[in-house]
Amino acid sequence: MSLTVALNTAKQSLSANGVQTAIVSRNNAGANDATYSRKSALLVTQPGGGVYVASIGRAADSAVFRHMLGANSSSAGQSAILSSLEKLSGATVDDPQNDQSVSAKISALLSTLEQYSASPDDTTLAQNVVTKALATVDALNSDTNTVQEMRGQADADMATSVSTINTLLQKFQEVNATIVKGTIAGSDITDFLDTRDGILTSLSEQLGIRTANGPNNSMSIYTDSGVTLFDIVPRSVTFAATQNYTATTTGNAVIIDGVPVTGANAVMPLQSGKLVGLSTVRDQLATTYQSQLDEVARGLISIFSEADQSASALPTLTGLFTYTGTTIPASATIVPGLAGTIKVNAAVDPAQGGNSMRIRDGGINGVAYVYNTTGAAGFTGRISQLVNLMTTQSSFDPAAGASTSASIINFATSSTSWLEAKRSSASADSDYQSTLLDRSNQALSNVRGVNTDDEMAKMLELERSYSASAKLIATVDQMLQSLLAAVR
Amino acid sequence: MNASFISTMSLSTTLRSTVMKGQVSLSKATTEATTGRHADMGETLGPLTGRDFSLRSDYSRVSNLIDTNAIVTGRLDATQQAISNLTADANTFMQQLLAARGTAGGASVILPNAQTNMASLVDTMNTTLNGQYLFAGINTAVPPMTSYPGSPAQTAIDAAFAALPPAGFGFPQSNTASVAGITAAQMQSFITTQLDPMFQLPAWNPTWSTASSQNTTSRISTTQTVTTSENANAQGFRDLAEAYTMVLSLGGSALGQAAFQTVVDAAVGKLGSAVYNLSLSGGQLGTSQQQIKDASERMAIQKDLYNGQINKMEAVDPTEASVRVTSLQSQIEMSLSLTSQLHKLNLVDFL
Numbered sequence: 001m002s003l004t005v006a007l008n009t010a011k012q013s014l015s016a017n018g019v020q021t022a023i024v025s026r027n028n029a030g031a032n033d034a035t036y037s038r039k040s041a042l043l044v045t046q047p048g049g050g051v052y053v054a055s056i057g058r059a060a061d062s063a064v065f066r067h068m069l070g071a072n073s074s075s076a077g078q079s080a081i082l083s084s085l086e087k088l089s090g091a092t093v094d095d096p097q098n099d100q101s102v103s104a105k106i107s108a109l110l111s112t113l114e115q116y117s118a119s120p121d122d123t124t125l126a127q128n129v130v131t132k133a134l135a136t137v138d139a140l141n142s143d144t145n146t147v148q149e150m151r152g153q154a155d156a157d158m159a160t161s162v163s164t165i166n167t168l169l170q171k172f173q174e175v176n177a178t179i180v181k182g183t184i185a186g187s188d189i190t191d192f193l194d195t196r197d198g199i200l201t202s203l204s205e206q207l208g209i210r211t212a213n214g215p216n217n218s219m220s221i222y223t224d225s226g227v228t229l230f231d232i233v234p235r236s237v238t239f240a241a242t243q244n245y246t247a248t249t250t251g252n253a254v255i256i257d258g259v260p261v262t263g264a265n266a267v268m269p270l271q272s273g274k275l276v277g278l279s280t281v282r283d284q285l286a287t288t289y290q291s292q293l294d295e296v297a298r299g300l301i302s303i304f305s306e307a308d309q310s311a312s313a314l315p316t317l318t319g320l321f322t323y324t325g326t327t328i329p330a331s332a333t334i335v336p337g338l339a340g341t342i343k344v345n346a347a348v349d350p351a352q353g354g355n356s357m358r359i360r361d362g363g364i365n366g367v368a369y370v371y372n373t374t375g376a377a378g379f380t381g382r383i384s385q386l387v388n389l390m391t392t393q394s395s396f397d398p399a400a401g402a403s404t405s406a407s408i409i410n411f412a413t414s415s416t417s418w419l420e421a422k423r424s425s426a427s428a429d430s431d432y433q434s435t436l437l438d439r440s441n442q443a444l445s446n447v448r449g450v451n452t453d454d455e456m457a458k459m460l461e462l463e464r465s466y467s468a469s470a471k472l473i474a475t476v477d478q479m480l481q482s483l484l485a486a487v488r
Numbered sequence: 489m490n491a492s493f494i495s496t497m498s499l500s501t502t503l504r505s506t507v508m509k510g511q512v513s514l515s516k517a518t519t520e521a522t523t524g525r526h527a528d529m530g531e532t533l534g535p536l537t538g539r540d541f542s543l544r545s546d547y548s549r550v551s552n553l554i555d556t557n558a559i560v561t562g563r564l565d566a567t568q569q570a571i572s573n574l575t576a577d578a579n580t581f582m583q584q585l586l587a588a589r590g591t592a593g594g595a596s597v598i599l600p601n602a603q604t605n606m607a608s609l610v611d612t613m614n615t616t617l618n619g620q621y622l623f624a625g626i627n628t629a630v631p632p633m634t635s636y637p638g639s640p641a642q643t644a645i646d647a648a649f650a651a652l653p654p655a656g657f658g659f660p661q662s663n664t665a666s667v668a669g670i671t672a673a674q675m676q677s678f679i680t681t682q683l684d685p686m687f688q689l690p691a692w693n694p695t696w697s698t699a700s701s702q703n704t705t706s707r708i709s710t711t712q713t714v715t716t717s718e719n720a721n722a723q724g725f726r727d728l729a730e731a732y733t734m735v736l737s738l739g740g741s742a743l744g745q746a747a748f749q750t751v752v753d754a755a756v757g758k759l760g761s762a763v764y765n766l767s768l769s770g771g772q773l774g775t776s777q778q779q780i781k782d783a784s785e786r787m788a789i790q791k792d793l794y795n796g797q798i799n800k801m802e803a804v805d806p807t808e809a810s811v812r813v814t815s816l817q818s819q820i821e822m823s824l825s826l827t828s829q830l831h832k833l834n835l836v837d838f839l
Binding site (some may be wrong): 030032034040071089094095096097099101103104107108112114115117119120121122164220327369373376377378379384387391409410412413414415416417418419421423424425427437438441442445446448449450451452453456457 | 494495496497498501502505525529530531532533534535536537538539540541542545548549552554555556559575606618619620622625626627628629630700702704705706710715834835836839
């Protein structure tokens with residue numbers, strides 16, 4: 001009965017057509033979803049005529065996808081570094097013409113000292129030196145606060161990132177299980193595969209990942225350093241946040257599956273991702289900048305220190321600039337947090353009951369430290385000495401990453417150079433990474449995305465094929481009717 | 489088909505990101521065109537930012553030094569003026585002394601002149617500028633000399649005069665009868681052995697002057713320091729004081745002609761030495777003045793150089809920036825119109 005076969009084939013064609021139309025509709029719905037991948041029906045011809053939809057495929061390219069994941073990690077890490085550096089530079093350096101930086105404050109202090117040396121009996125000028133010293137101390141203290149707040153913020157962001165990773169891994173487990181079950185059952189799992197890719201994309205923003213495919217479309221995730229992040233079950237990602245940061249605080253490491261992956265003691269350190277960017281800011285950039293501020297503070301304290309003038313072998317003590325102690329810190333050695341505790345000596349600051357003329361005369365630490373023994377009002381010996389010391393080269397700790405031998409002002413400007421050089425290169429890197437990410441996303445979108453015009457054209461084809469099948473059925477029906485009429 | 493396939497989403501995002509990047513650049517270019525400086529100094533200069541800061545610091549230091557040099561120059565000008573006034577006084581007095589030497593009663597003629605000159609010397613030594621005593625060395629808060637009548641200096645000289653022979657004469661200056669009997673030889677010996685040592689250092693301090701022998705020094709450039717004062721202990725001032733004292737306190741008009749002439753001769757000698765030494769002091773200060781002038785001129789050139797370098801680092805060509813604004817504007821406009829054109833290109837609209 002070939003007429004029945006024709007009818008059956010037309011019927012099958014109609015149902016296949018229905019499935020394909022549904023797919024066109026799905027594709028249209030997902031046209032603006034970045035994680036959606038284009039679906040297509042795999043038609044199989046049956047022996048003896050007729051077609052059916054064997055399975056639903058999805059457009060994908062794992063190489064392009066992997067490339068996009070890598071670009072996503074690098075871009076997220078770089079932008080975390082850049083935004084921190086921008087904040088740091090804005091708060092501590094700003095535009096050179098605003099004279100907000102520590103180096104500008106020290107330079108103003110030197111200028112007022114020179115002015116004071118021209119009229120050493122002028123109380124107003126002495127007071128002016130104290131004012132500039134207070135401004136310098138204020139800049140150092142507030143810069144220290146900014147740096148430590150930034151470290152605290154990075155730490156908090158790391159905690160958020162870790163909890164995001166854990167949530168994503170939980171979701172990943174569910175989706176992965178569904179995919180495995182679906183694959184075994186032979187049902188349509190394409191939407192779940194999209195969801196899984198979406199989770200991987202989100203995950204790659206937090207840390208660099210690699211994936212490996214297992215049986216039944218299952219997948220395992222490893223960090224880019226090789227630590228297992230997910231294999232059948234999610235591995236624990238832990239991080240103990242630190243609330244308050246000071247210059248001496250060391251932040252905790254992120255631990256994945258028992259292996260530390262950030263910080264100096266990382267066994268398998270992460271290579272990219274937001275976590276890497278944040279820990280770089282917290283453990284390297286911010287601490288180095290803090291060391292530079294500390295060295296500036298130490299330099300100021302030692303320049304303005306007072307030596308014994310009474311020949312009784314008394315120790316050299318802190319002068320105009322002091323801190324919690326009164327001894328002079330060892331030269332060229334970072335004292336962590338000194339920039340946060342440096343202050344103007346109360347014995348010099350009139351607001352705290354001191355005498356600003358001690359800048360000219362000495363004697364901040366008592367009679368034995370008086371330089372101006374005759375009490376002459378025009379004594380410039382001490383001020384000249386201070387001016388000379390401020391312009392003389394001295395040694396700074398190489399660990400601070402700025403100049404190792406420079407005058408105090410040049411050391412402070414070299415610190416500014418260090419920061420701006422980092423920011424400038426981070427900005428260029430970030431631009432490059434985000435362009436790379438844009439390109440990867442575009443390439444990926446072109447591989448798996450939906451073109452609505454294309455779908456519309458497909459729809460037209462389906463419409464035609466549908467009417468043709470319908471026409472066939474109607475014609476076969478007519479033929480059968482004529483046949484039955486002839487029989488009757 | 490894959491080779492030429494493009495998804496609807498990537499089509500629209502491409503244009504969107506072009507517009508966004510264009511807008512970021514536009515905001516930068518607008519700032520640069522209006523301010524004439526880089527929009528983000530640190531990012532543009534990068535590792536050179538420190539150099540910019542150094543230049544700014546040098547610039548403000550040099551401008552400051554030029555200002556303080558003006559103050560120091562003012563002080564030196566006042567000092568020079570005072571010294572030249574004293575020199576003129578000394579020269580006039582010398583002529584008056586020589587005129588009075590041979591005249592009977594010449595002593596009483598020159599006595600008032602000596603008093604005036606002495607007062608003017610003390611006044612000059614106590615000159616202040618902005619509250620600083622110019623001739624006090626570094627002891628600028630204390631007037632270096634006190635008015636001669638009744639001063640410790642006069643007391644000391646009177647005591648030496650009245651001291652028993654052989655040191656002094658054994659009677660006060662008021663004993664005119666005895667004073668008239670002093671011989672020229674006695675007077676010469678008194679001047680050499682008693683009077684001269686009182687005008688030598690360190691006997692001069694503090695009887696005559698409380699000034700510090702240490703002169704003030706000033707930083708006139710980032711590296712140079714020069715002496716910028718003369719103190720009341722200088723040889724010239726001591727000689728002047730001694731010459732006036734001889735006329736005022738060694739018996740004056742009561743002296744016999746021979747003794748008076750000895751006093752006048754000694755005083756003229758001291759005045760000559762004073763004029764010579766004052767010119768030495770003036771010369772030294774003149775050198776300092778010249779050095780300051782040179783330093784200020786040099787620093788003015790430096791200041792311009794620094795300013796030029798800062799400008800070179802920070803400035804943006806405003807024309808270039810405004811051209812950039814225009815071209816970015818047209819680029820963005822083009823992207824926007826393309827976006828709307830592309831949105832019109834939709835198969836649905838043609839079915």
